[in-house]
Amino acid sequence: MSGILSLIWLLPAAGGVLCALLPRRLTRVAAILVAAGELVLTLIVAYSFDSSHHGYQFVEQATWVPQFNVGYHLGVDGLSVWLLVLNALIALVAVLATPARTARLSSFLGLMLLMEAGMAGVFEALDLVLFYVFWEGMLIPAYFLLWLWGEGDRPWYAALKFVLYTLAGSLLMLVGVIGEYAFSGAHTFDIATLAAHQPSPAIQFGLFFLFAIAFVVKVPVFPFHSWLPDAYLAAPTPFLLMFAGVMGKTGAYAMLRILLPLNPQPEGWWNWNAVLPVLAVLGIIWGALLALAQRDIKAVVAYSSISHMGFIVLGIFAFNAQGQQGAVLQMLNHGIIIPALFLLVAGIQARTGTRDREVLSDLAPRMPVMAGVFLIVTMAALGLPGLNSFVGEFMTLLGAWQFSPWLAVAGAIGLVLAPVYMLRLFQGLMYSRTQPAHAPEPVTKRTDIARGELALLAPLVALMFLLGLYPYLITQFLPALGQGMQVLGSRWS
Amino acid sequence: MASIVFYLFGFLALAGGLGVVLFREPIKNVLSLVLVMLSLAVLFLLLSAQFVFAVQVIVYAGAVMVLFLFVVALMGPIHEHGSAWRTAGSGILALVVVAAFAGFLWSMLSSVRYRSPDAGDQSLFGTVQAIGVGLFTTYLYPFELTSILLLVAAVGAIYLSRRPGDEPAPELVEEPARSIEDREVERTGIAAS
Amino acid sequence: MELIGSATLPAYQPAWALNDLGAIAPIVAVTVTLLIGVVADLVAPRPLRGRLVAGISTLGLLVALGTAVFRYLAGWGTGPALAYFGFATGDSFALLFEMLFATLGILTVIVASSYVRRRGFLESELHVLTLAAVIGMMVLGSATSLVTVFLGLETLSIALYVACGFNRRDRASQESAAKYLIIGGFASAFVLYGMALVYGATGSTQLGVIASRISTDNAGSPLLLLGVLLMGVGFAFKVSAAPFHMWTPDVYQGAPLPVTAFMSVGTKAAAFAMIIRVFGYGLVHLGPEWQALLAFVAATSMIVGNLMAIVQSSVKRLLAYSGIAHAGYILIGVIAGGSTGIAAVLFYLFAYLFMNFGAFAVVSTLATRDSDRDDFSDLEGLAYRSPTLGVLMTLFMLSLAGFPPLVGFFGKLFLFTAGVQAGYTWLVVIAVLASVVSVYYYFRVLVHVWTPLPEARPLPAGIRGIQGTLWLTGTFVVALGIVAAPLLQLGFSGAQPLLTAGR
Amino acid sequence: MFLAAGDIQVGNETLGVTGFLLLATALFVLGAIGVLIRRNPLVMLICIELMLNAVNLTLVAFARQLNNLEGQLFALMTMTVAAAEAVVGLAILVDIFRVRAVDDVDELSELRG
Amino acid sequence: MTGQLAAILILVLPALGGIFLGGFNWRGPRLLTQLIGPGVVWLAFLVVLWLFFSGTTGDYTYWTWIRSGGFSVPFNLHVDHLSVFMCLVITGVGGLIVTYAVGYMDHETDGSYARFFCYMDVFVLSMLLLVLAGNVVFLIMGWAGVGLSSYLLIGFYYWRRTAVVAARKAFVMNVIGDVGMILAGFVLFVTYHQITYSGLFGALGKSDSWQLELAGFLLLVGGIAKSAQLPLHTWLPDAMEGPTPVSALIHAATMVTAGVYLVARFSPLYNVATGAHASVAIVGAVSALFAATVALVQTDIKRVLAYSTMSQIGYMFLAVGVGAYSAGMFHLLSHAFFKALLFMAAGNVIHALADEQDMRRYGGLWKDMRTTSITFLVGSLSLAGIIPFVGFFSKESVLGEAFSSGTALGYSVWAIGFVTAVLTAFYTGRMWWFAFVRPAAPYRPAEHPHEAAPVMLVPVAILAVLATFGGALQTSALGGWHLVSDFLKPVVGEAATQTSALELAVTTLTLLLAIAAFLLARQFWLTGAWSAEGWRRRLPAVTALLEHKYYFDEIYDAVFVRGMDTAAHDSERFLEAPLIDGAVRGVGSAAESSASGLSMTQSGLLRSYLLVFLGGAVVAAALVLYTYSRLVG
16 A cells, blocks of 8 residues: 555646646546546545554655755645545546536646645645645646636736735745754654654744744635635636635644644744634634625635634634544535535526626526525535534534633634525525515426536535534544643633 | 155056046046056056066056057047936935945055065065966966956957948748647637637 | 965976866866867858857867766865866866856857847857856856956956847847946956955965965954955845846846846856855855845845836846846855755756746747847747747746745755754745745746737747757756755755865 | 064065055045946946056055065956956947947936836 | 334434435425325324333434544433423324325425425424434534424525525524534533533532533523524514414424423433523513513414414423423423414414415404314413313413422512413403404405315314313322323422412412403404503503514614624725735735835936945945954954
């Protein structure tokens, strides 16, 4: 099995290059095959993952730049294994969701696969430099996809804003990466080794900031989110699935993988560990509030995403098993729900030609099945107990409650606001604004969701139920996550 | 005697320097520079640099400055008009900057601590013999480099002084055959859209 | 090979000749090529001249490259390898720079050969000037004395003054040459004055001797401080670092494209070789002083270069500003010093060779008879006119912006690591923030390259010849990133000779 | 007779080297001022020559003070360089002059921004 | 059959029904829908009956839902007498109502028809999960599940704007309750590190603590939201937008009483947390009175019933709040009988009168719809608490236990309950006399309303029988049987069964006053002896207050709904755009403008370049000197 992790990022990378070179009629099939193969590979890893074994598995380690002790170090643990699967799944869905009439299809699919490769690498890398390489590696395809295939008046603006904003963060992270090398005394970029060589709190204070700024922008955490609405609105749907579904998770993942283990005590003029959860809670409320104010349905979903990501960060910075494992669950959940929502939004836009909430209404009679699916996804998104998002939100809030009850209570406001904006969205789109006396005549024209779209949504919806009813499937891989963090959490008061 | 020479020619050199800066006609600038060079040549002599003195007078003040004179003659009489700087502000700024720089140099140099001289026979110092030996032993490499330098200068000067219009017409290159690029254009239909 | 005072002058022994010539073998090779080229230009029939001289130049530079590689591999560069009474050296630091300059020369000759034919310039003279400039650069790379440093610097500069004005029909080209000439002469005077003062303070022009004398007696002499200042200013000018950078955009923009390409990489690399030799080796004991100077210069360069690049619309000019910024990045490595810093600088210079030259080379394909076609509007839709060029340009821009896994990223990583380790974290933070700005303008280039065209426009014909060159540089930009260790190892070996002497 | 490090003996007289150095500095600064304030590119070139001459004086003075011939040799190299620079510089200026009569360097400002 | 299997079967059956109906994309044949929709509920009822008769109890674990650190949640079902009791109500009464709906929803299209039964089955599933769940997390899941089904069913007529808005309102208010429950779960887990009932109640201990009180209050928030008690009650009247069987099943018989179940379920907690416990009673009492007063003036028959539901649930809260759990549960049961009966009978009327719900356009029904009218009368008398109907016994056991508890709290809530009882009889009487007995209104939608179909009449009739004789189960007020409290004893503990003479007297007084109020209503609304309009004119302020339901909706709308909208839009206009995004754009434009500023210095003038060069040299000189002087000291 050794080498499978390399294969996991190499397959889409090579496949992406290949797809870009293939003629239009072959490229789709090739891309689907690559994405499907990737999913199989990740599932093999997940299946053969030994949940009783703590630490990294399927480890691959080689020297890369020996002069600076840069290593090619891959490995997965319970934290990353499911994110790999999610990445592969959403990529497959996204490739399948790519319409055949897309302009410059070969390049589009090629870039999508390259982005998948980058994200897979991010979830596997155990060396800071390698991590950084993948981290930036996923950005470039994202930029081109967003810019060249973007929608709206000025996709270039959205793309550039996104890239520059995230780059500002990640380049500061590069300083952090180097700082870890220089100041930890370990003179290595290996994450595990660095975790065992923590510099003094004052230095951690600085390093934490440098890393955190990259991750909070990527997630994004309030108030670093202003690239998100622009980018999501401009993004073409298949790309958006991966962009919103997986890429945002890389930031949260990195917090768990790098930020906290390497800098658990960032205390200088203040303690960063106390700042981030507050921002997370503000983000929960802020995202929900702004979602209420949007006219564009895509924007509603975009802002809801900010709110949801707040739960993830809140869970991470609860410093306990419930919070952090809940955060991992929430990453997966959000990674399933948001693509589904965007698929539906795109479906509606394709059928009606608009995304304006003020214009859209009465869709349910015209597309009953879509309404049904939309309802389920809406319910999942607003955290209905029994569906997947509830688990994550419950766990993160439970974690947060143990950390600081006030944060949990404030975060719970997000739970109340979620149904408000989600149901307004759903009902506004689906139902009438007037009060006719009788039921509308059923529309016979075939405007309902297509079989293909349904097939794309079906696995996502199935996962919403599965993870809602059996989240232990995920958390059994994470028994160690968040343990022993309570010490840090208790500092907060 | 020596100090009188130093002060006299030092003064002449400064005067020449001022002339270089202040005269408005290029011809006077050139001549002022010649004055500076000749004064310096005398000072070189004072510093036991006979060979350098000779080169300064013959090559530098002689040949190079003649070149300058030719060019001045070629360009014809030119008279600079108006103040040096377009706005008073930038002029003052220039003054301040130069003063600061000069002050810096001056203050540093007036407090120099000298290194004690090398031991050695002073009788041969600066003679043609000593220079010759130096040039062809220790300074062999730099000496050869100067030859390359002069060659390059010659090539460059020759190129620049050729009649313009010597250049060949650009080659009429054939229209490229159908390349990958064209096919890409057809395939993606960008040209059409 | 202790320096010889006025009194005891040893006779030059013929037995040394082989050793000495060997140490500067690459320089000799290029010099011979230059001479052959000049003669061939005179004797060959007119239609053949250009191609003939191009062929000779390429061949000669290849020989030089081969010699340098051979000497490096044979391990002859590991020691001090001094030659000519300590005025030159064939150590690995010098050999590496000679490899770099030879490679640069080859690339330039190939690109220029295609370029001048499209623009209708005389060809052979340009190659001769290129060779001359390469000699100057190599001399700088191998110089161990202030005298040779100065001579190398002037050879390089004089060749480039002419090369900048090579397009005599073009007012911009002339203006470029004139500006470069005057401001370059001004800077040369500063450097020279600084050298004179250092000589006065130490009684020697040889860097090794200077280093050891400073360590024993007069480290704090005002003469030395002035020397550091005046030389530092001149050096900063040569690497086009702010605030001594202002000539760069104008000169780069006016000069013919291959000259700009050559100059942007070559001058910078040669100047860094000079800075490292003189400051990092000869004046190593005045570290704090020149580090303060260079840190100021580096910070200004990164900020000014990157900021001003964002409002440009000419690729040449944009790359000039980007070059200013890159000088700032590289200076971090110089300031950091030590084996890590110098190795990082060497690595970055090689990286810069491939990515920056590559970028210029791509733009050079657009040149037509009447102009260089380096405006953004000329780049419009390049990727659809030629996917190859589009992808390559993308690679070069991304590498310049420092995106992994391209070589530019690793270059920055090593530089910044050296900087942080040496305690210059603040400089590195400025560098990364400035890099964010840089991404903006590099991506602006990409935006133009990838903007779909309303109609198909064919590329100028006759660029086949340089496609191989482009692919080669593109491959290096990718491969040296993914496999960075060997090149970095070269860098470390290059740093080795500078660390031992003088202490 | 005792001689301080900064003094040299000329004939039977003692001269301070500092005087030469300061004179050189003055000339250097004058040259720099000239480059800054003059507009004729040819005169600017002349001023640069002046600066180089100042350096030469410094070199030769130090050679004498140090009793070290290198300074003089360096000065000779400098002269060569100055000559080469002058040749190329004049060629460039003449080349420009053929196209347009440039008596003001500020006219060379088409490249900017 | 084992208990393990039976318990899960109870859930699986309606789940299968829901999946089956939904999975056919609402396109199954109508007959299939008619069979499956009610069928699965009846099958579940049979299983519950088996549990009941076999006396099976136990705690059955199926799989690990999650385990994270010390937080371990199994999916377990807790079968005891309380949950079996609730299951009986849910599946029994539920079965009747779903069967009734077969007729009531008959004029829907096939798609809507299947959709309706799908939703109903989902509701039954959720409700069963709610009562069977063996831990707090799954309790919350069921809790939210019924909220979802309630939302779906209220908004069933999705083309009606009001229905849609009412559905959303119900959902959001229920989510507030959910959040209360979730937070309660947090408190309990963090304090006791237990999340299953069995573990939790074992760990509670006997002494009160602030954590217990907090948990009690937070649970109560959940209960209030679900059971439409003050102040989270406003969704319930609006929920009457749903089809009438929905009102009967969800908003009368089962879901809204979940709060009562909750308090009973957490009786070990409330028995210790006295403060929270008392607040349950107070909330219940106040809600009961509040709703009864509002019900006095409503004209929509379903809204009257809705407020009466709220009022009756207030009684139940009152009961469980004073520790009379079995009395509360008994009232829950009896209320399920008579309120479902009332709704369904009202449904028959609405069905017959072309969906007209305004009582002012009713009248003459006694003549035209005799059977329905009789059943409605039975329900009314039961609601009014008139002997011998079931409502009398259950209400008296509630009030009696409150009275006999002997505490100040007991007496005060009893007093409120007493007043409410009289008011209840009055507004019930108003319904009866005004809507049924009064001659037909001139604008009555149907000239000759015809009696409902048998499928609708039979369930109503069955409920009428139950409402008439159900009281026999627990006639402890009169010293008779106390089957309900006996059955629930293992879970909620002993109930007071002794009845003092004073209590008997009070009961009699209540009964007499109720009868009087019921008859008094006749004077107002039928004979016109005392004009209702007159009172309306005499007390305009009170009337307005009541007709506007104490202005709750208006205040909520102004403060929360519009407040939130304003906050949202203002946040975007004044913070997000100019500040958060503006800062980013500001950095960009600052860079751009400083770049253009800098590029002015690049004037192309060589001499200015030289000047900058020299200036740079001066700065460099200063730096070098500074560094040197610092090094030297």
